[in-house]
Amino acid sequence: MANFVKIFDTTLRDGTQGEGISLSVEDKMKIARKLDSLGVHYIEGGWPGSNNKDIEFFTRVKELGLKHAKVTAFGSTRRKDTLPENDINLNRILEVGVPVATIFGKSWDFHVHQAIQTTLEENLSMIYDSVHYLKNKGLEIIYDAEHFFDGYKNNADYALQTIKKAEEAGADWIVLCDTNGGSLPHEISEIVSVVKRSVSIPVGIHAHNDCELGVANSLAAVMAGATQVQGTINGFGERCGNANLCSIIPNLQLKLNYSCISEEQLQSLSNVARYVSEIANMHLPVNQAFVGAAAFAHKGGIHVSAILRNPSTYEHIKPELVGNKQRVLVSELAGQSNLVFKAQELGLDFDHNNEQSRKLIEQIKEMEHQGYQFEGADASLELLIRDAYGKQEELFTLESFKIIVAKNAGQPVVTEAIVKLNVNGESVYNAAEGNGPVNALDNALRKCLLQYYPVLQDMHLSDYKVRVLDEKDKTAAKVRVLIESTDFQNTWSTVGVSANIIEASGDALIDSLRYALIGKTRSAVQAEEQKERIGLVNH
Structure with a gap:
């Protein structure tokens, strides 16, 4: 039986920190419903201590009756020199009535001194008090160890003390964050392995993509023992983005034999990716792995000739497994195999020796000479082929x-x-x-x-x-x-x-x-x- 990995989606919180992304409450409701249908296990809805929009979302999301996902609210550890019961941010999490709280705290001694300007001892107390306070209120607690990998590389002993303090306070999960996105896969693997030997509760990974390694680092963490992955749809997020769940999920499930969501839910992945991009008003890159329009597109005539015999010659998986589809691009540079494929796709018997097919080939070449580009407009190409064969009803x-x-x-x-x-x-x-x-x-x-x-x-x-x-x-x-x-x-x-x-x-x-x-x-x-x-x- 495959090992199970929990998927934690933070599109509605960390994803909205990406440049150009602003989601209304209604937008967040639509995306939450879509994420639930995908089968993610946690949906991080926002930070109720930071704005009223997130508070409204947490109130309204209860109307959706989500079937798969638990909704979690984000917040920081208590302020220094403040009792947890007097901390506004912690109490806002309780007020919105979520079943899960995701609390972040400092793991890097440099940040303790420079960012929150307190002592190492007080930071440990802030972690313990905050986790213990919310846990005693009946919430599931996910502790996000911010800047953990940088902190570990700078002061391993202290970084480990911070997560052990969260465990001691009753945290259900320890999630290791590569907040600056600067770590490499071998570092992630080594450090996660150490953490797994140091704590007895489940470990997760939260990677950023500043070195284009968010997905690779997430996979490395899972292979080292992490059983929760945090990320966003399409890799939305601050700076260079978060780890992209649209790549992580199929890689885990189809390549590494981990279980994340059902096969049927995986087949909706491309649809979810496009839907979230539309709601966020962000263009989905055509070359995005697994879910992009060009992920299984073929242009070279030799390639197309091969996939006509067996798609596995130039496709690493069947595109239908992630809800995508095979595409063949036709241009003046492509071979006749491309047109054969497109015609077969439409149920037409394409014979390049007959007059009808020769006219179509010449028409496409002439139109491309005039400036048409069918490799980027396969809908127009399909209409052209249908018209040529008399298969298109004039609506x-x-x-x-x-x-x-x-x-x-x-x-x-x-x-x-x-x-x-x-x-x-x-x-x-x-x-x-x-x-x-x-x-x-x-x-x-x-x-x-x-x-x-x-x-x-x-x-x-x-x-x-x-x-x-x-x-x-x-x-x-x-x-x-x-x-x-x-x-x-x-x-x-x-x-x-x-x-x-x-x-x-x-x-x-x-x-x-x-x-x-x-x-x-x-x-x-x-x-x-x-x-x-x-x-x-x-x-």
């Missing part, structure tokens, strides 16, 4: 659109789009304002289509990029517009190219809407296929 067509931009002195710019579509043989006409011409056009298109296709209300644009293709032409140059869209379940990209940025944007927008509509049917089919593939893997 709507654009008859015309007009953009009006008006600016009066002293007033903000007003943008309005007027759109005329043909939907199921009916002419539909609508107008909408927006924050700029692209947003106005998007709003007008939706107003026309939502009455026929209400599923479109679930999708929205998540990224918009414009690239000038030939700078020599200056303002008359062609532009390429790439649009990324999402419905929280899937993410797709579309492309448009024109000398007119509005036309390029309109082409990419319409492709995105068309793809969203065919995607609903396709997703249902793929879900069934994925269940079958996972079943084969398990057997």
Whole structure:
């Protein structure tokens, strides 16, 4: 039986310290619900002693009825020369009514003298008193030993005294923190091994990513005996971020044979990663391990030819195990194997010797020559292939659109789009304002289509990029517009190219809407296929 590792998620506390991340209470509620469905064991909701927003979250999170996760509140040890019962931060933890308290204290003698400016003896008393006080109130106590690895390397004897004092006071967990993110995996492994021999309660790891080693250090700690891992979804966090749970969990479970969450929950990992990025308004890197859109993407013709025979030739795991999918990128540099793969993926019989296929290959090459880039817009590519083979139902067509931009002195710019579509043989006409011409056009298109296709209300644009293709032409140059869209379940990209940025944007927008509509049917089919593939893997 695999060894069990508890997952402690601190996206809602440590993750929010990342630059550009600000979560409302409603945002935190949505993410907490998603984390619970993923099967994490602890959700650190915030620091009730620091702000009213976190206090409101702890009040409202009880409404969710979480099934898997325990909610924990964060706080520091008591202030120096203060009784714990008189400490505001400790009492705030009690007031919010959580079952678990996560208390941090100083492990590094340098910090004791410089940061909190007290004696080593008083710091030990602060740790003992705080843990003992909360433990006597019936809470599970996780003691975060801040700067433990730096403290150990500077003064090993004192660092060990601090965690033994927490154990003596009744802590349930000792979590060793690489707070500055500067330790190396071999150091983590050696020090965790020493700690495991020094205390009798379970040990955890809290790593930061300042040396790009947050995941590696977390794995090293587990292999040395740690049984709790703290981290954040997508590695959000201060400076260079926290250890990324989206990499830690599958590495532990699929590579090292540790048990963290169920197989079914692991299959939701990519969805959780994208969902949290959307709520946090942060772009998910396409090359992020396991969950990124490019994590299982193949472009080189030789690679694609090989994966057509056996995906294991260029994939270290089956992407479905983490809820991701295999992608093949098509460009003028790719071989015919790439198009064969894409056609097979769509259930089409691609034969590069027939006239239809040759025309498609030439069309793609010509469009790429004009500035299209299908390797970053596989949704537009799929529509192109479907159209070429007559497999795409024409759900709507654009008859015309007009953009009006008006600016009066002293007033903000007003943008309005007027759109005329043909939907199921009916002419539909609508107008909408927006924050700029692209947003106005998007709003007008939706107003026309939502009455026929209400599923479109679930999708929205998540990224918009414009690239000038030939700078020599200056303002008359062609532009390429790439649009990324999402419905929280899937993410797709579309492309448009024109000398007119509005036309390029309109082409990419319409492709995105068309793809969203065919995607609903396709997703249902793929879900069934994925269940079958996972079943084969398990057997």
